[in-house]
Amino acid sequence: MTNPIRVAVTGAAGQIAYSILFRVASGQVFGKDRPVHLKMLEIPPAMKALQGVAMELADCAFPLLAGMDLTDKADEAFDGINWAFMVGAKPRGPGMERGDLIKENGPIFVGQGRALNRGANDVRAMVVGNPCNTNCLIAMKNSDVPKDRFSAMMRLDQNRAQSLLAEKSGQPVTAVTNMAIWGNHSNNQYPDFENAKIGGKPAAQVIKDETWLKETFLKTVQNRGADIIKARGASSAASAANAALDHVRDLIQPTPAGDWRSVAVCSNGQYGVDKDLIFGYPVRVKADGAYEVVEGLAMTPWAKAKFDAVHDELRKERDVVKDLLK
Amino acid sequence: MTNPIRVAVTGAAGQIAYSILFRVASGQVFGKDRPVHLKMLEIPPAMKALQGVAMELADCAFPLLAGMDLTDKADEAFDGINWAFMVGAKPRGPGMERGDLIKENGPIFVGQGRALNRGANDVRAMVVGNPCNTNCLIAMKNSDVPKDRFSAMMRLDQNRAQSLLAEKSGQPVTAVTNMAIWGNHSNNQYPDFENAKIGGKPAAQVIKDETWLKETFLKTVQNRGADIIKARGASSAASAANAALDHVRDLIQPTPAGDWRSVAVCSNGQYGVDKDLIFGYPVRVKADGAYEVVEGLAMTPWAKAKFDAVHDELRKERDVVKDLLK
Helix, strand or coil: CCCCEEEEEECCCCHHHHHHHHHHHCCCCCCCCCCEEEEEECCHHHHHHHHHHHHHHHCCCCCCEEEEEEECCHHHHCCCCCEEEECCCCCCCCCCCHHHHHHHHHHHHHHHHHHHHHCCCCCEEEECCCCHHHHHHHHHHCCCCCHHHEEEECHHHHHHHHHHHHHHHCCCHHHEECCEEEECCCCCCEEECCCCEECCEEHHHHCCCHHHHHHHHHHHHHCHHHHHHHHHCCCCCHHHHHHHHHHHHHHHCCCCCCCCEEEEEECCCHHHCCCCCEEEEEEEECCCCCEEECCCCCCCHHHHHHHHHHHHHHHHHHHHCHHHCC | CCCCEEEEEECCCCHHHHHHHHHHHCCCCCCCCCCEEEEEECCHHHHHHHHHHHHHHHCCCCCCEEEEEEECCHHHHCCCCCEEEECCCCCCCCCCCHHHHHHHHHHHHHHHHHHHHHCCCCCEEEECCCCHHHHHHHHHHCCCCCHHHEEEECHHHHHHHHHHHHHHHCCCHHHEECCEEEECCCCCCEEECCCCEECCEEHHHHCCCHHHHHHHHHHHHHCHHHHHHHHHCCCCCHHHHHHHHHHHHHHHCCCCCCCCEEEEEECCCHHHCCCCCEEEEEEEECCCCCEEECCCCCCCHHHHHHHHHHHHHHHHHHHHCHHHCC
């Protein structure tokens, strides 16, 4: 039997992990022939609930589930891992500002960044726990793992944007391609309809409604998380988990020719972004497995203003946690 | 594009459905090339939450999700469907006896049984909502759909039993075969270790501990649901959903040679069971797609007593709802 891939999931007793774990164990990410060893991290008060989740995973009799470890120590959870799904984060409490949330979460990601050094040679980490871009920055800056092994999740925003353009144009979601989400997984993200395509044509040539694109589309994608909470009475869980699986698949498989995926990765200065910010870019994975940011995409001045605003937001988030960045 | 398979899910805003819907839409049941149209049924107070679930399904941009309908009317939900996952049922309230629960749920399954007549020519229904065997009996008796299109879920029990035998024997779950769960999805079910195999050998030749098999194994499988609730603070959801997917795959794919699956199907009198009870049997699906109950399995007198007890339990459940059976 193939050597199992070792996968850590943090916040493992939470709602998003509850969807991720079962789908990973069923073979939906690393393939039908690759056994998976799950290493699940929780905080001490959630360890009993985590035990229940592990019992349910056992109760699935998944042929690919080669082992499970449950722990409240990041060093143990990340020992020898190949992938970390960093899902756990403190949720925003009532009246809490985004800056407060960032400060609350910072120390968690300092510790987890250090613990990532315990991973295998090829360890990679993706961050779902919000504010995911800046949490990822903190982990990256506190780790010796190479920067290109870190990413934060923009794929939920990409999926939402694709789905919305498909619905509006009456096309299947598979017809919507080249959907870039620039910047931050926040309500200042910029979902780039100018470069998106529907059935191979520029989206704006198919949806001839500039007001809808600039206002309704933009706001709907940016505020979708809040709208889900209003309807469901709970935040996005299964769709966030699904996007996390998509995100990892995006990074381990070559991207179809001509298309790209939205991934927040460490900036090398592309598009004038401050170096080291974890910035949502259009990304392509090459045949050799390395990724590259798609360069040279054009933006109108209107779009550039959106881009600059979200760039500024990420700079400010970085400044809030500057004491945590080595 | 292939014609979408039309799949109804009842209790669609509940926790089990929350796992079923996303995995069905991702192609894990009906195949990577078969589009799925989801028809989701809920009670009126849950329609807003269901809207949130539908938003999240849209937010996954599943290439195979061809359409969604949300309704609080069974006739609409079952219109033209090929499969019904009958998940919704009233949960057992504090102090409620099993008989009370059966009476509470009966009318729901009368109505849904009738509504199944609105399904396509090849409609099939599987029941997860508890008490699933008797709920299935009620639906079957109130419907013109042929009896062999109805089934109730024993696969969660089968998976639990396989996982436990694998753990005890130190073998992978795939080594555990021929696991029959006889009778009722209740804590009187009989998980048949006498006919089970581990690595092709009788389980009792591998696990040479009769006391463990007759006591620990039996009780652990029978009471697993309650143990999950104790640990997780919530009832089995993802593992029940996973078993529901397994169950449907079991019924639409030929069973591997020499093995069987546990499915509660309409009794034709096999093993002396009252005709028409929805009884957990070892079942094999043939190459032509029809299923057959595996006959001629031996039982010791000890096992036969367990079998008779669960048979009696199902007879009593039937008697509680006799006014609802045409």
